[in-house]
Amino acid sequence: MSDGHVVIVGAGQGGLQAAMSLRQEGHAGPVTLIGAEDGLPYQRPPLSKDYLKTGQAEKLVLRPAGFFDRKAIDLRTGIKVDAVDRAAKRVRMGDETLAFDTLILATGTRNLIPPIAGISRALGLRTLADAQRLRGSLTRPRRVAVIGGGFIGLEFAAVARSFGHEVHIAEAAPRLMSRVVSPEMSARFRAKHEALGTRLHLGNGVIEVTEIGVVLANGMEIVADLVLLAAGVRPNTELAEAAGLTVDNGVVVDPFLRTADPHIYALGDCCAFSDSRSGIMVRLESVQAATDHARAIARTIVNGHQAPYAAVPWFWSDQADWKLQIAGLAVPGATSVTIGEDTVLRFSADRLSAVETINNPKVHMKARKLLAQETVPTYSDLAARNFDLAMF
Ligand SMILES: Cc1cc2nc3c(=O)[nH]c(=O)nc-3n(C[C@H](O)[C@H](O)[C@H](O)COP(=O)(O)OP(=O)(O)OC[C@H]3O[C@@H](n4cnc5c(N)ncnc54)[C@H](O)[C@@H]3O)c2cc1C
The missing domain is CATH 3.30.390.30 (FAD/NAD-linked reductase, C-terminal dimerisation domain)
Incomplete structure (x- = not known):
């Protein structure tokens, strides 16, 4: 049975699952879960779906406060880990340091901010705080421009249309969700969103966000009083990089989700791993990857290296x-x-x-x-x- 101190950096979907799975697997030692956001760990998928309609933040919480006491998981929220000292096996948060035997990096992603003039005028949709702000501004008639025709932009657009707002989506690529679905599926969703009344501008990215809307690459101006930035994300890899770990579109891990340092693992949105079927290095942004990675890491920590990670990836997106x-x-x-x-x-x-x-x-x-x-x-x-x- 493992009994060392496991410190998990990032209290999102994957970090929480790692803490829970450690206990389920029988880890007897201390578990500390440190998250930069305030409040209990919550799920992000509804932020661009049901939450925008209902505003029920309490439904997003993954486990109640009492759970952490019962499972002896030391949850520390509103605290950012600033550095990892691999030689001393300690993490630093401000003036405080904390020793670990095993470290799990579960730091997720942040919004990619493209180099577009005036982009700071656009709102993002990554955290509950972002969603609360957006929801507040959808309560009155709006002209909405969405930068990016990926999952989040499309989900948001569908909700905004259901409220009756005027919605434009500008996507630099020639088709919707081009990174992740087939051209055939892109075409189906294009027809769907057009039928919903959303104006699509494909192959025509935003080049400027102005005081009154956005300007597209072809010079077209769209008047908008709400601009959503949904142009992808960047993995939060700075801690790993500063600690001398390999980073290449994510913290690079082996088939056991372990970095080159045998005491440090990485999971979920922030890690790059080899897909067991194709053999190519991938970084997935999905609840499935974050939670299955977490379960696999917990099994390895408690039982040793037995089977390499091989879960089949899966994903969903609700649009209208x-x-x-x-x-x-x-x-x-x-x-x-x-x-x-x-x-x-x-x-x-x-x-x-x-x-x-x-x-x-x-x-x-x-x-x-x-x-x-x-x-x-x-x-x-x-x-x-x-x-x-x-x-x-
Ligand atoms: C609006 C939205 C809709 C989505 N919809 C879907 C969907 O329909 N289906 C699906 O499968 N996936 C969806 N996703 C993606 C899914 O939510 C993520 O893949 C999943 O949350 C990844 O889990 P994670 O633990 O890797 O990262 P996160 O859940 O993002 O958690 C990372 C946490 O680490 C914290 N952190 C970062 N750096 C530090 C630090 N130095 N110190 C302390 N804490 C730190 C962050 O603040 C964050 O809370 C959606 C995401 C968003 C934003």
């Missing part, structure tokens, strides 16, 4: 009455097969690598099972069964 679900990971150059109105299968090197669905949880769950198998179906396997996943 459509739930997009993605199982697996499509690597660049993946080919697509569209099934009916709601499913796109993606293939890499002739093997199924990802499945995108709209409002089809049955196919999504089946895809997760198939992708978790040691031998994943090939294009010909699927073609022989009319691309019907239920036939497997």
Whole structure:
């Protein structure tokens, strides 16, 4: 049984899960969970969805205060870790230092601020405080401009439209969610958002945020009294970098989610790891990755290195009455097969690598099972069964 002091930096979705999983796995030593944000750990996904409609912040809290006492997890919030001293195995917060036996970096991401003139006039959507500010400004008629046609921008736009606001989305790439979904799925969502009444400006990024709105690359001016910045994120890797750990679009970890320092792990949005199927280094921004990483790290800390991390990635996004679900990971150059109105299968090197669905949880769950198998179906396997996943 492990009994050393585990310090977790970052009390978000992954940091909290790491603390809980350590206790579930039987870790007997002290666990300290340090978070820069105030308040109890909370979930972010509803911030761009239900929370904007209901304003019920209490529903976001992942565990009540009493839980931390019961599980002997020392939760310290509103405290930023400033430095990691690897030689002394200590973290520093202001004047205080804290010794660790094992350190878990769960520092997440922050909004990417593109070099656009006047960008400080735009609001972000990353924290509960951001969402509270945005929600407050959606209570009266608004002309909204969204910078970025990714998940968060689109989810926010759908909510803003449901309130009756005028909404424009400017996206520099030629299609929506281009980093993460197939061109076929992008096209479906383009039609959906246009049908909702959102004005899309694709291949036409914002070059300036002015006092009265935004200016697009083609010179078009859009009058807006609320501008949302949703142009992606950057991993919070400064602590790791200053401590001499390798950083390359995330804190680089091995198949056990461990950095080059055997006493330091990294998880979730802030870490870059090798996808066990494709072998490529990835950094995922999803609840699944953060929580599955956390569970795997806790198992390793308590039981030693047994199995490398190999969970199938999955993700969801709610946009109006459509739930997009993605199982697996499509690597660049993946080919697509569209099934009916709601499913796109993606293939890499002739093997199924990802499945995108709209409002089809049955196919999504089946895809997760198939992708978790040691031998994943090939294009010909699927073609022989009319691309019907239920036939497997
Ligand atoms: C609006 C929004 C909607 C989303 N929707 C979805 C969705 O539908 N589906 C999905 O799968 N994912 C969604 N995500 C992504 C998901 O929330 C993240 O992938 C997940 O929260 C990552 O967990 P994490 O623990 O890695 O990081 P976070 O949950 O971001 O936690 C990191 C924490 O570390 C703290 N921190 C950073 N540096 C320090 C430091 N030096 N000292 C102390 N604390 C520090 C930060 O303040 C933060 O609280 C959404 C995210 C946002 C913002």
